Amino acid sequence: ADRAAMSAARERQGQLTKPPGALGLLEDLSVRLAGVFGTPRPHPAGSAVIVAAGDHGVVAEGVSAFPPEVTPAMVANFLAVTPAGPGGAAVNAIARTVGTRVYVADVGVNADLPDHPALVQAKVRRGTRNLRAESALTRDEVTRAVLAGADLARVAVQDGADLIVPGEMGIGNTTPAAAVTARMLGLDARDVTGRGTGVDDATLTHKAGVVTDALARGASSAQDPLGVMADLGGLELAFMLGVMLQAAALRRAVVLDGFVEGSAALVGVALAPNLADYLFPAGVCAERGHAAQLAHLQLTPMFDLGLRLGEGTGGVLAVPLLLSAAATLRDMQTFAEAGVPGSETQDRS
Amino acid sequence: ADRAAMSAARERQGQLTKPPGALGLLEDLSVRLAGVFGTPRPHPAGSAVIVAAGDHGVVAEGVSAFPPEVTPAMVANFLAVTPAGPGGAAVNAIARTVGTRVYVADVGVNADLPDHPALVQAKVRRGTRNLRAESALTRDEVTRAVLAGADLARVAVQDGADLIVPGEMGIGNTTPAAAVTARMLGLDARDVTGRGTGVDDATLTHKAGVVTDALARGASSAQDPLGVMADLGGLELAFMLGVMLQAAALRRAVVLDGFVEGSAALVGVALAPNLADYLFPAGVCAERGHAAQLAHLQLTPMFDLGLRLGEGTGGVLAVPLLLSAAATLRDMQTFAEAGVPGSETQDRS
Numbered sequence: 001a002d003r004a005a006m007s008a009a010r011e012r013q014g015q016l017t018k019p020p021g022a023l024g025l026l027e028d029l030s031v032r033l034a035g036v037f038g039t040p041r042p043h044p045a046g047s048a049v050i051v052a053a054g055d056h057g058v059v060a061e062g063v064s065a066f067p068p069e070v071t072p073a074m075v076a077n078f079l080a081v082t083p084a085g086p087g088g089a090a091v092n093a094i095a096r097t098v099g100t101r102v103y104v105a106d107v108g109v110n111a112d113l114p115d116h117p118a119l120v121q122a123k124v125r126r127g128t129r130n131l132r133a134e135s136a137l138t139r140d141e142v143t144r145a146v147l148a149g150a151d152l153a154r155v156a157v158q159d160g161a162d163l164i165v166p167g168e169m170g171i172g173n174t175t176p177a178a179a180v181t182a183r184m185l186g187l188d189a190r191d192v193t194g195r196g197t198g199v200d201d202a203t204l205t206h207k208a209g210v211v212t213d214a215l216a217r218g219a220s221s222a223q224d225p226l227g228v229m230a231d232l233g234g235l236e237l238a239f240m241l242g243v244m245l246q247a248a249a250l251r252r253a254v255v256l257d258g259f260v261e262g263s264a265a266l267v268g269v270a271l272a273p274n275l276a277d278y279l280f281p282a283g284v285c286a287e288r289g290h291a292a293q294l295a296h297l298q299l300t301p302m303f304d305l306g307l308r309l310g311e312g313t314g315g316v317l318a319v320p321l322l323l324s325a326a327a328t329l330r331d332m333q334t335f336a337e338a339g340v341p342g343s344e345t346q347d348r349s
Numbered sequence: 350a351d352r353a354a355m356s357a358a359r360e361r362q363g364q365l366t367k368p369p370g371a372l373g374l375l376e377d378l379s380v381r382l383a384g385v386f387g388t389p390r391p392h393p394a395g396s397a398v399i400v401a402a403g404d405h406g407v408v409a410e411g412v413s414a415f416p417p418e419v420t421p422a423m424v425a426n427f428l429a430v431t432p433a434g435p436g437g438a439a440v441n442a443i444a445r446t447v448g449t450r451v452y453v454a455d456v457g458v459n460a461d462l463p464d465h466p467a468l469v470q471a472k473v474r475r476g477t478r479n480l481r482a483e484s485a486l487t488r489d490e491v492t493r494a495v496l497a498g499a500d501l502a503r504v505a506v507q508d509g510a511d512l513i514v515p516g517e518m519g520i521g522n523t524t525p526a527a528a529v530t531a532r533m534l535g536l537d538a539r540d541v542t543g544r545g546t547g548v549d550d551a552t553l554t555h556k557a558g559v560v561t562d563a564l565a566r567g568a569s570s571a572q573d574p575l576g577v578m579a580d581l582g583g584l585e586l587a588f589m590l591g592v593m594l595q596a597a598a599l600r601r602a603v604v605l606d607g608f609v610e611g612s613a614a615l616v617g618v619a620l621a622p623n624l625a626d627y628l629f630p631a632g633v634c635a636e637r638g639h640a641a642q643l644a645h646l647q648l649t650p651m652f653d654l655g656l657r658l659g660e661g662t663g664g665v666l667a668v669p670l671l672l673s674a675a676a677t678l679r680d681m682q683t684f685a686e687a688g689v690p691g692s693e694t695q696d697r698s
Binding site for chain 2: 016017018019020021022023024025026065066067069070073074076077080082083084085088089090092093094096097098197198286302303304305306307308309313316317320321323324327328330331332333337338339340341342343
């Protein structure tokens, strides 16, 4: 990020027609956006959500409340023709409302999906291997998924996206997300394994045991982040990692949705620590383990709506907040420009 | 609110293509919007922020960090011609970003403001009386301000607003807001008096003492809400009360910004308890006493950005969240429509 632009932005924030700090977190966000876009008056406009779909061999262990057939069915839902427009899922409805473009990619669905003009075919394999018993992916498979994500991020940027929301759909994917998070942060499986789409207490305990078993195989270490992604991750996680790295390389802001996105981000910042400058967490995710991710990234989310859906929904909801943060920094008048008297304190200083 | 529409909306929420409850607070908000708009598929579209400006005799007591000259100067700022468009204040920048129309009214600024095509002239008097020593307003003055607010809400609705954000500008107005809140909720002045635009510890203590003195005059009781508004309130508070009551009467949603708006809402629900069905608090406001208001209204805010600016800024930031909540309820496909398998639990039930 551009430290000079951030410094100039911070100084400008103090001159705008409002009490110092009265815009709270929006002020910090605006300064970070100045760093991303390299100007004290950042003007992000377009936004994109890139929803990557993949399946997970670990669903054979019974870790999800939903059957794996939901993954291809939801991809079809993202692309469905509905009376309201394209797409009948939550991310479509929200993206249509806030003006965010939706991209959908198949990077690892365990089904042959029909061709569709709005579906990016980037399938690396039909689902991952069962990470309880063996590494989920090979390094080569991870690389291909990462590069596919980078490709689509480049397309989105060329299409005009300044804010990029990586999103995902994959029944079972909070299990690899928990495993990756546990390994990258050195935490116990129980501290990062949550209810996902809504498993009951017994399944939650079982799921944490599956993650524990995967970690116990000892086939990867946090010092080798791509190795962790191969051993414990997933294709849509690797794809999102590619989206994040490419978006940051192109100096665009990445809006982080929830726990699955956060697990990819942990791998990302381990590979490229500066990536953190480009990450903007949307909201507190109801999934256990998300707070530990944010603490590690040292980033503050914008809202706590109790979301636990994924698809990038939370990230898209945060887009207007980030655009507004940039707009206040960019477009507000200063006290001097507006001829507004300052505070008594400011007058004295 | 329309209970049948809410009941139908709640049933529809359970059939949409997502795990039950995965959209968290957005689901509750969508059901409440169904009640406001009288349909299980609500389609709010337009939004308006109505910024009412007024001054306060109590500033003579030294309760604000800013001089009262800021009030007329900020009204000019709301209307200023800037390179980015009309208005150089935070509310203008945010409203432009999210597509909310800005209305500005002078209901009690202590200055003669020049005519401007976008300024609604509704001045009841030049500032209130000093509420430490005497009632701030007469009942007749309150009535005139309430009716002026109702008038402008009607205009905004006729212009297409479905979501109405009452906003305010008035140096010193967290003092009457604290006094009104203390009286309506039966709380001690110290529990509801905050730093406003940023007063220091000594001024905060002094400010709470001023509120205590105003309450000690004993000239109003919570059983007479308009009497409380006259005794302890302000012209822009009364104006916002009128905006809220008229918006609800026209079956529009009212987005509540912060502490000053909340104090007007307390008077509103005391007059018309059903008003609460139409209120949607935007965010947690950093001003002390806001939490007590929300607890009394039994409403949950959408975010905690540390805002303490007023102007309706938080309310405008919440507009895309409310539009998105409605869009998910309205436009998402059901499991049956999308051909998506349900959860194992749903299959069993």
